[in-house]
Amino acid sequence: MRVCTATACFAAQAGRHLPAVESALGVTADDDRDPDPGVSLRTVRCLGYCYGGPAALDGVTPCAGPDVADQLAGRARPQAPPIPVADATGDPVVLAGVLGDEDPWRIWAETVSRRTPEAVRSEVAASGLRGRGGAGFPVAAKWAAAGGSPDTVVIANGDEGDPGSYADRLLMEEDPARVLAGLALACFACGARRGLVLVRSEYPRALARMREAVERARADGHLGHRPHGGDAGLEIGVVAGAGSYVAGEETALIAELEGGRGCARARPPYPTDRGLWDAPTVVNNVETLAAVPWILSRGAAAYARRGTPGETGTKLVCLSERFARPGCHEVELGTPIRRIVTELGGGLRDGAELEVLQVGGPLGGFLGEADLDVPLTERDLAAHGAALGHAGLVAVDGRIEPLDVLRHVWEFAAAESCGACSPCRVGSRRGLERARSGVPPDAAHARMLRVMGEASLCAFGRRLPYAVRSLVRAYGERLRGWGG
Numbered sequence: 001m002r003v004c005t006a007t008a009c010f011a012a013q014a015g016r017h018l019p020a021v022e023s024a025l026g027v028t029a030d031d032d033r034d035p036d037p038g039v040s041l042r043t044v045r046c047l048g049y050c051y052g053g054p055a056a057l058d059g060v061t062p063c064a065g066p067d068v069a070d071q072l073a074g075r076a077r078p079q080a081p082p083i084p085v086a087d088a089t090g091d092p093v094v095l096a097g098v099l100g101d102e103d104p105w106r107i108w109a110e111t112v113s114r115r116t117p118e119a120v121r122s123e124v125a126a127s128g129l130r131g132r133g134g135a136g137f138p139v140a141a142k143w144a145a146a147g148g149s150p151d152t153v154v155i156a157n158g159d160e161g162d163p164g165s166y167a168d169r170l171l172m173e174e175d176p177a178r179v180l181a182g183l184a185l186a187c188f189a190c191g192a193r194r195g196l197v198l199v200r201s202e203y204p205r206a207l208a209r210m211r212e213a214v215e216r217a218r219a220d221g222h223l224g225h226r227p228h229g230g231d232a233g234l235e236i237g238v239v240a241g242a243g244s245y246v247a248g249e250e251t252a253l254i255a256e257l258e259g260g261r262g263c264a265r266a267r268p269p270y271p272t273d274r275g276l277w278d279a280p281t282v283v284n285n286v287e288t289l290a291a292v293p294w295i296l297s298r299g300a301a302a303y304a305r306r307g308t309p310g311e312t313g314t315k316l317v318c319l320s321e322r323f324a325r326p327g328c329h330e331v332e333l334g335t336p337i338r339r340i341v342t343e344l345g346g347g348l349r350d351g352a353e354l355e356v357l358q359v360g361g362p363l364g365g366f367l368g369e370a371d372l373d374v375p376l377t378e379r380d381l382a383a384h385g386a387a388l389g390h391a392g393l394v395a396v397d398g399r400i401e402p403l404d405v406l407r408h409v410w411e412f413a414a415a416e417s418c419g420a421c422s423p424c425r426v427g428s429r430r431g432l433e434r435a436r437s438g439v440p441p442d443a444a445h446a447r448m449l450r451v452m453g454e455a456s457l458c459a460f461g462r463r464l465p466y467a468v469r470s471l472v473r474a475y476g477e478r479l480r481g482w483g484g
Contacts, residue, residue, distance in 0.1 A: 001072060002057040002202065003029065005043045006163030007358050007394045008050035008320040010408055014400050017054035017068055018043070024073035045245060045412060047202050048160070048169035050318060050392065051326035052081040060204035083170050084327025088335070088344055089306070093294045093314045094167075094287055095330045097175035104181035104293035105222050111296055112188055112230040117148065120189040124292065126300035128312035133157055133248070133285030134360070134389045134459075136311075136378050139292075143189045145272035146280040150232065152192035153276050155257075155283045156183045158199040158206065159241045161248035162361030163412070164392025167316035168286040170328050172199060172206035175290070176213035180236060182289030184222065185296065187234055190282055195236040197286075198253060210238045245416035246460050250275075250283040252418065263420040264458035287316055287390075307333035311377045315391050319345045322352070322395035331376065338372035340393065352397040356405065356474040360389020362412045363463040365470035385470035387463065402475040406482060407435040409471060413464050424461030427452040431468070435482075446484035 003021050022028055022041065029041045047062065049055035055064040056072055062080040063071035070076040087095055096102040111120060125140035146152045156179060160168035171179055183195045197214075199207040214236055217223050225233045239257065246252050247262030254276050256262040275281025291313065295303045304312045311333045317340055319326045324346030331340060341347065341357065348354055356366045365386025367374065374380050378388045396405060413428035427448050434445055449465040456462045465484065472483035 001025070001040065001059075002042050002044045002047070003068075003072075004045065004047045004049070004053060004055045006045040006050075006412070007362055007396075007408065008046075008164050008322075008392075009054035011394060011396045011400065012053045012321045013066065014404070015408070020069040021056065021072055024069040024075075043415075044202055045416060046161070046163040046165075048166035049080070050164050050166055050320045050394065051083060051328075052079075053321050057202065057204070062205075083166060083174075084325070085170065086327060086329050086344070088329050088331045089314055092330050093303070093306075094171070094290045094316055096294055097178045098170065102294075102297075104178045105217070105220070107293040107297050108181045108184050108222060109228045111185060112228045117189050117191055120185065120296065123300045124189070124295060127295045127303040128307075129288070129291060129295060129303065130311065131285055132287040132291075132315065132390070134162070134387070136388070139284065139288060140189075142272060142282055142284070143186065145270070146190045146192070146282050147272075148191040149280050150191055150193055152187075152190045152280040152282065154183060154187045154190055154192045154195045155253065155276070155281065156195065156197040156286055156289055157248065157250070157253060157283050158197055158203070158210070158286045159248040159253060160200060160203075160286070160390060161245040162364065162390040162392055164320055164358060164361055164394040165318045165390035166392075167318055167328055167390060169203050169206050170316075171286055171290050172203065173209050176209045177217070178290045178293060179210070179286050180213055180217055181222075182292040183236060183284075184234060185292045186282065186284055186289055188230075191232075192282070193232050193234055195234065196257070197236065197238045198241050198257065199238060200241040200248075207238065207240055214238055244418065246418040246458070249458055249460070252458070253283060254281060261418070263418040264460070266457065308375070308377055310379060315376065315388075317344075317376070318390070318392040320392070320394040322348050322397060324349045333377050334375045336373055337367065337376055337393070340376065341372055341395075345393075348395055348397055352399075354395055355398050355400070355402075356396045356471065358392075358394040358396065359386045360391060362409050363387070363460065363467045364389040365467050366474040367470070368474035368476070371474070385466055385473060387466070402478045403435070403438065405475075406468070406471060406479060407432070409467060410435045413460075417460065421455070421457035421461065423452045423455040424457070424464070427456075427461065428464065431464075441481050441484065449484040
C-alpha cells in the first residue's frame with residue numbers, strides 16, 4: 001500500500017491521515033522491520049488525486065477522501081473520484097479531446113503524408129511553444145538540436161512529479177491518443193523512428209490506458225512500417241517509471257530507462273547529443289506533446305495569439321482539495337493567479353482563508369495572499385521567487401502552523417534527493433534537522449542555503465533555497481529568519 005504525503009494531501013488534514021492509516025492497518029510506514037510480512041506501507045509524494053485527497057493506493061486500487069484510512073482497512077468502499085475538468089479559454093488546446101471530439105490522429109496522417117520535418121519544426125517554432133514540464137525550453141529548438149538522426153529517440157515524459165499536479169495523469173487516462181499523436185509528430189519532426197512513453201508507477205490506470213492506446217494505434221495503421229505512406233517507420237513503447245521525483249529530470253529519466261539509478265547527470269553532453277544508450281534523445285513532457293496536434297491543425301499564429309508575447313499558449317492548472325471547486329482548468333498564460341484562485345477555484349472551501357499558495361510543487365515556491373495578482377507566467381513568478389513548474393496550485397489554510405509547512409518542504413527534499421551530489425544530499429538532511437528542532441537559524445544555515453543554490457548538480461537542489469525563501473516571504477514575520 002502507498003499513502004500520499006505530498007502537499008495537497010498534507011494540507012487536506014494537516015498530515016493527520018498518515019497516523020490514521022498506520023493505526024487502521026497496524027503497521028508503520030516505511031519500516032522494513034514491521035513484523036507483518038503481508039502488509040507493506042510506503043509513503044509516496046503524489047498519486048495525482050490532489051483534488052480529492054488524502055489519497056492512497058491499495059495495490060493498484062486508488063482510495064481517496066477524508067476516510068482513506070477506513071478504505072484501506074476495508075471498513076469503507078474504495079473511492080476514486082474522477083478529475084473535474086474545465087476550460088477557461090473558450091477554445092481548448094490541450095483539452096480539445098477531453099472536452100470535445102477532435103481526432104489527433106487525423107493531423108498525424110495529414111502531416112506524415114504532406115509535410116516535411118522542417119515544416120513541422122518551423123510551425124512549432126513560430127507558435128512559441130515551450131516545454132510544460134518546468135524547464136520551459138523552446139520545443140522546436142530541442143527537436144532541431146537532435147540533428148535529424150534516424151537513431152534519435154523521443155521520450156514522452158509522463159513522470160509527473162510535482163506534488164499538486166495531475167494534468168499528465170488526466171491526459172494519459174482520458175485522451176491517450178492525443179499524447180501518442182503528439183509524440184508521433186515529435187518523432188517525425190526529429191527524424192526519429194522510435195518513441196517511448198514513460199509513465200510514473202503511481203499512475204497504474206494511466207499505464208494501462210497508454211498501453212491500450214498504442215495497440216489501438218498500431219491496429220489502425222498509425223504506427224509500424226511507413227504509416228500513411230510516409231518515408232520511415234515508427235514504433236512506440238510504454239514503460240513504467242520507478243517512482244522517484246528526481247527521475248522526472250531528463251538525464252535521471254534516461255539513466256532510469258537504461259537500468260541505472262534515477263540520478264541526474266552532469267551536462268554536457270546533453271541528451272540531444274548523447275542520451276538513451278548514447279543515441280540522440282529528445283525528452284518532452286506529456287502536456288507539451290498534447291499541444292502539438294492543435295498547433296499543426298489550427299496554425300502557429302492561432303496558438304501564438306494566446307498567452308503573452310514572451311510566453312504564448314495555454315497551460316493546464318490543477319487546483320487542490322482545499323479549493324471550493326478543485327480540478328484541472330485550461331487557462332491562457334498570463335492569467336492572474338487571483339482570478340484562478342477566486343473565480344475558477346471559487347476560493348477556499350468552508351469559507352477558510354488562504355494563508356499561502358504553493359505553485360509548481362514544493363520546489364516551485366509559495367505566494368502569500370497579497371501576491372496573487374501576479375500573472376501566470378514563468379517570468380512573473382520568478383520575480384516573486386517562485387516557478388511555474390507543472391502549475392499545480394495547492395492552497396494551505398490557517399489550520400496548519402507555518403513551521404509545520406516549512407518542515408513539510410524539508411521532509412520532501414530529504415526524502416526525494418537522489419544523493420548524487422553533496423550540497424543537496426547533506427543540505428536537505430541538515431535543513432530538515434534544523435526545521436524539526438525549531439531552533440532559530442544561524443549563519444551556518446544561511447551558508448548552507450547559498451551552497452545548495454550554487455553548487456547542486458541539478459535543479460532539485462538549486463531550487464530548494466528559493467522555495468524556502470519564498471515560503472518565508474509568504475508567511476512574513478511568522479517565519480522570520482528561516483530563509484537565510
